[in-house]
Amino acid sequence: xxxxxxxxxxxxxxxxxxxxxxxxxxxxxxxxxxxxxxxxxxxxxxxxxxxxxxxxxxxxxxxxxxxxxxxxxxxxxxxxxxxxxxxxxxxxxxxxxxxxxxxxxxxxxxxxxxxxxxxxxxxxxxxxxxxxxxxxxxxxxxxxxxxxxxxxxxxxxxxxxxxxxxxxxxxxxxxxxxxxxxxxxxxxxx
Amino acid sequence: xxxxxxxxxxxxxxxxxxxxxxxxxxxxxxxxxxxxxxxxxxxxxxxxxxxxxxxxxxxxxxxxxxxxxxxxxxxxxxxxxxxxxxxxxxxxxxxxxxxxxxxxxxxxxxxxxxxxxxxxxxxxxxxxxxxxxxxxxxxxxxxxxxxxxxxxxxxxxxxxxxxxxxxxxxxxxxxxxxxxxxxxxxxxxxxxxxxxxxxxxxxxxxxxxxxxxxxxxxxxxxxxxxxxxxxxxxxxxxxxxxxxxxxxxxxxxxxxxxxxxxxxxxxxxxxxxxxxxxxxxxxxxxxxxxxxxxxxxxxxxxxxxxxxxxxxxxxxxxxxxxxxxxxxxxxxxxxxxxxxxxxxxxxxxxxxxxxxxxxxxxxxxxxxxxxxxxxxxxxxxxxxxxxxxxxxxxxxxxxxxxxxxxxxxxxxxxxxxxxxx
Numbered sequence: 001x002x003x004x005x006x007x008x009x010x011x012x013x014x015x016x017x018x019x020x021x022x023x024x025x026x027x028x029x030x031x032x033x034x035x036x037x038x039x040x041x042x043x044x045x046x047x048x049x050x051x052x053x054x055x056x057x058x059x060x061x062x063x064x065x066x067x068x069x070x071x072x073x074x075x076x077x078x079x080x081x082x083x084x085x086x087x088x089x090x091x092x093x094x095x096x097x098x099x100x101x102x103x104x105x106x107x108x109x110x111x112x113x114x115x116x117x118x119x120x121x122x123x124x125x126x127x128x129x130x131x132x133x134x135x136x137x138x139x140x141x142x143x144x145x146x147x148x149x150x151x152x153x154x155x156x157x158x159x160x161x162x163x164x165x166x167x168x169x170x171x172x173x174x175x176x177x178x179x180x181x182x183x184x185x186x187x188x189x190x
Numbered sequence: 191x192x193x194x195x196x197x198x199x200x201x202x203x204x205x206x207x208x209x210x211x212x213x214x215x216x217x218x219x220x221x222x223x224x225x226x227x228x229x230x231x232x233x234x235x236x237x238x239x240x241x242x243x244x245x246x247x248x249x250x251x252x253x254x255x256x257x258x259x260x261x262x263x264x265x266x267x268x269x270x271x272x273x274x275x276x277x278x279x280x281x282x283x284x285x286x287x288x289x290x291x292x293x294x295x296x297x298x299x300x301x302x303x304x305x306x307x308x309x310x311x312x313x314x315x316x317x318x319x320x321x322x323x324x325x326x327x328x329x330x331x332x333x334x335x336x337x338x339x340x341x342x343x344x345x346x347x348x349x350x351x352x353x354x355x356x357x358x359x360x361x362x363x364x365x366x367x368x369x370x371x372x373x374x375x376x377x378x379x380x381x382x383x384x385x386x387x388x389x390x391x392x393x394x395x396x397x398x399x400x401x402x403x404x405x406x407x408x409x410x411x412x413x414x415x416x417x418x419x420x421x422x423x424x425x426x427x428x429x430x431x432x433x434x435x436x437x438x439x440x441x442x443x444x445x446x447x448x449x450x451x452x453x454x455x456x457x458x459x460x461x462x463x464x465x466x467x468x469x470x471x472x473x474x475x476x477x478x479x480x481x482x483x484x485x486x487x488x489x490x491x492x493x494x495x496x497x498x499x500x501x502x503x504x505x506x507x508x509x510x511x512x513x514x515x516x517x518x519x520x521x522x523x524x525x526x527x528x529x530x531x532x533x534x535x536x537x538x539x540x541x542x543x544x545x546x547x548x549x550x551x552x553x554x555x556x557x558x559x560x561x562x563x564x565x566x567x568x569x570x571x572x573x574x575x576x577x578x579x580x581x582x583x584x585x586x587x588x589x590x591x592x593x594x595x596x597x598x599x600x601x602x603x604x605x606x607x608x609x610x611x
Contacts, residue, residue, distance in 0.1 A: 050441040057445060169466050171441050175241070176465025 038131045040064065041164035045181075047095075047151060048171040049190055054102060054140040054148070056091055062113055062132045064163040069132045072113060081113050084134075087159050091138040094159070096152025096187070101143035108137040154186040193524065197531040200511065204504060208536060211497045215540025218493035219583060220547040222486040223576060227552075229479050230573075231565050236472060239384045240464050242314035244444050247271070247279065247451055248433035250458035254474070257467040260291055260433040263301040263385050266360070267293065270430040275456055279436065284443040287312040289435040292397045292428065295368070296360045300342050302390045304397030304428070310337075312437055315384045326350045326377035333396040333426055334418060337377035341387035341560065348375050356390070356400065358409075366409065368400045371418045383566045395426035402426070436461075494586055497536050501529065501594045505601070512602045525602045526595040533591025537584050545572070545580075 043060035062069045065084045072078045087094065088109055092102060111134040142148060151170065157163055170177045172190035179188050201208045240261050248256040249269035258264040280288035289312060292304030310328045313321055329335035338348055348354065352375045358366040373392065381387055399421040403410035410416070416424070438444060444463065451461035512525050552567050559565050572580065 046445045048442050048444060053440075053442050055442055055445075169445070169463060171444055171463070171465075176463045178463065178466030178469045 038133065041162065043163055043166045045095075045153075045166050045168045046170075047168065049142070049145060049148065049173070050171070052142050052145055054097070054100075054142050054145070056095060056136075056138045056140075058088075058134075058136040060134050060136075060160075060163065062111060062134050065134050065160050066113060067162065069113075084160075085109060085114060088134070088136050091136075091140070094153075094156045096150070096155060097140070097148065100145055100148035102140040102148075103143075104138060105141050106137075106139040108135075110135040110137075148190055150187050150189045152187040153181050154183070157183040157186055193527050194531055194535070196515075197528050197535060200508075200528070201532060201535065207500050207504070211500045211536050212539045212543060214496045215490075215493040215537060215583075215587075216543035216547055218486075218490040219541050219544025219580070220551065222490050222579060222583075223544065223548045223572070224551065225482050225486040226576060226579065227548075227567060228565065229483065231567055232475075232479070233472070235383055235565055237468065238316040240314075240468075241316060241318050242312075242437060243435045243464050244438045244441065245436040245448055245451070245461045246433060246464050246467075247436060247459055247461045250460040253460070253462040253467040254471050256433065256460055256462055257464060257471060259293065260435070261385065261464065263293070263303070263389060267432045270432055271434075271459060272457055273427070273429050273431060275454065275459060276431055276434050278456070279447075279451060280434070282447065284438050284440070284447050285436055286439045287437045289313060290394060290428075290431045291433045291435065292394055292431045294360065294432070295356050295358055295397070295400065297342075297354060297356050297390050298346060300339075300346075300388050300390055301360060302336075302356055302392060302397075304392050304394045304431075306394055309391065313386075313435070315382050315386065319382075321382065321386065322380040323377050324380040326375070328377055329391065329393050329396070330376070331395075333393055333399040333422060334371060334373050335376040335393070335396070336373040337379060337391040338375055339379055339387040339389045339391075340381035342390055343375075343378045348378075350375055350378065356392075358400075368409075370409075370415065371400055371421065383560075394428045394431070398426040398428045399424070490583060491586075493540070494537070494583070494590055497533065497540075497587065498590045498593060501533060501536075501591070502597070505594055505598055509601060512598060516602055522599050522602050526599040529595040529598050530588060530591040533587050533594070534584065537587030541580055541583060 038061055040061050040063045043058060043064055045059075046055075046057040048055050065088070066072075066080050068077065068080075072081045089107060091104065091107070092098065112132040113134070151168070153166060153168075156166075164182065166181045168177075168179050168181050168188055170179070170188060170190070174190065177188065181188060246256060246260050248260060249267060249271050251268045255265065255268070259267050276288065276290055279285060280290075287308055289308045290304075290306055293301060295302040307328060310321055310323070315321075323337070324340065326337070329337055336354065342348070353372040354375065355367050355369045355372050358368060373396065379386065379391075399418070402421050402424060403414055403416035405414065436447075438447065448461045448463070451459050515525060515528075516522075549569060552569055556567055556569070559567055
């Protein structure tokens, strides 16, 4: 009977999850007409492997990667932005893609924080928004895609400890998968 | 061997209690295995419902909701989507094929789905298996042709060439029937074990023709009525559909097309990845499934404890039996072994009877479950996992048998022949 009672919270889990999402810190950008969730600690990663082509898209609140979301003005803040930026340049290490003989063919990093760095003239285009996102897009070319067995985000969780969970959508040879990865469970098979 | 014979003879002497105990264990074992089987079959048939589709697109709602109505035919769409939107994305350069889906009517409790030829060509289930026509052909240009799912044809006993009348709405008993425009069965699909079996497929033109003379959600009367013959000659281009399935040229484009659809300004659309939505749905149901499994484990435990109680309470009555056995030369460990064997025999009989009950139950309910829930329960031998469960039950019974055995062992040492009852 004790054990049955212990199981009760699991049975109620969906309710609790539904409750929690009510409290989630959601934010909408009215100009797109669509609602983009912005939850500190959470990020989204889309991965698709088709033949030799591997693409990854990481969308994360800047808070998780840099530690703040306002435009970097002080030297310390600028250093943090630069550090995060250089970390994001190496997706193979970040996502644990050592196998498969992959070479990076294209990287695209987008964020209001990065823009402010380079193009002073059109900065503050979302000044009214208190939140900023960092969007990273990678294209890789894998010579031996068969050797790519899994995606491992433990390095990403280690380098950006403010990231608590990543909602991963993965399309691989075995079909589509949607999983939430956490530092305790950082890997997902292709 | 003689110990086993003695144990069985002793049980035979108390056959009524023994039978009840066996029956309790059998029922609990049957329940556990049934839950396990339904669980694994539900999971398998779940994952097999759709394959090869890269995106499902519908009106903006929740991904699980969209998956439920477009693939499982459960629930209803919140809104329909415009035909222009479908055409726009069907002609997208990344799109290889597109299957439109139009829902809303039914036939004796089975859903009717309006679709196009592309459905028979491109829809895949399980491991990329295409739909096969068992008899007849797919619907052609005539709007009043219907292709039945295997289950519909079997349960309602339809054959090729028969005429049937569709009902408006999805209630089992519908008051409004499209009886002015009967459909002819032109094809019957092979069994797939998916919701396709429980669907009637008509062309989008047929769906449009059914409602061509409807006004304000009511069938036309008097002069406004358009007969089937007239409808055939009309332009039956649909203006709206419920959802559509997309297959892409390259999977790489999936996420960018998904974003493009979700940000489409023409109307609020939602594109989902069926595999991801399936996992989301399963994780919701997974909790209930686990709870069910835990409950059935406890039922087995209750059955075994019932057995323990039955043996323990009989111990006192059987002190004379033990004493006689001792007097003819049985050693205390013989007595202990006797009781362990007794427990094991009861549990084994229970497990065997439970298996028998399970197979009888499956054989009896198979077609009903398949028809109503779309679950195919195979009459297979137990899987490795099920054997493990059964083995665990037997070892638990052996372990429990040690309790009365230990007591009998102690008593037979102390009692000797001089017990006073």
